[in-house]
């Protein structure tokens with residue numbers, strides 16, 4: 001996923017009211033306090049936990065600032081503000097259609113309609129992909145906190161709304177979380193909120209990068225986008241979060257991003273004066289990882 005950040009936006013002098021108020025935190029996964037520097041950007045530092053190896057931003061903006069930033073798409077940084085406005089990408093629709101067909105083959109072949117909620121739906125690319133492949137009679141909808149993205153998706157007649165997760169009063173057979181994990185300050189609490197909108201035995205479908213498996217940010221194939229990204233997990237970190245919150249991981253699919261096409265795209269961005277990381281194709285240990293996990297039966 002690429003964001004558009006112009007250098008003039010990053011170079012602005014910070015108005016006093018834009019300086020973020022921050023707080024130091026322990027590792028969100030194992031609660032340990034020992035850690036070492038992993039990467040830095042925009043005046044924020046990402047640290048790697050000395051116990052479990054997960055990477056997280058600390059000190060980080062206070063929770064109310066994170067929540068506000070995720071609504072307006074703008075984060076306060078030491079240099080001013082980081083604007084994160086992602087562009088809608090038709091190529092992503094094909095990409096997600098292939099992934100969903102691969103990872104939900106049994107469910108799709110059964111031909112039984114099911115309900116799917118995409119949380120953090122963005123411009124609705126996953127929704128559009130899912131609508132293409134789900135059995136007739138299925139229900140698909142998305143929720144997204146950032147209003148301009150909602151407006152864009154609705155203009156394309158996609159069922160995306162700005163309804164907060166807490167206000168959802170129905171349950172779904174599948175809930176997806178596509179590149180949302182790294183923006184969440186408390187994944188345990190968020191998984192609790194998700195369980196509330198999931199049917200018994202429902203499937204959680206998560207995509208996130210494996211940044212927490214990398215020894216340093218030098219191996220990360222893109223800018224870090226701190227503090228829009230607050231946490232970077234490895235494959236086993238995600239598995240641990242899911243397991244301790246009542247989900248059993250049933251399938252994992254990892255894809256590399258550092259293809260020749262990706263590197264060529266970044267080279268073009270650089271020529272256009274945009275910020276993009278260059279590297280050697282097929283050399284990065286970074287993967288984007290899809291997890292399929294089933295909600296364990298509720299103990300009542």
Ligand SMILES: [Zn+2]
Pocket residue numbers: 027028029030031032049050051052053054
């Ligand atoms: Zn840890």
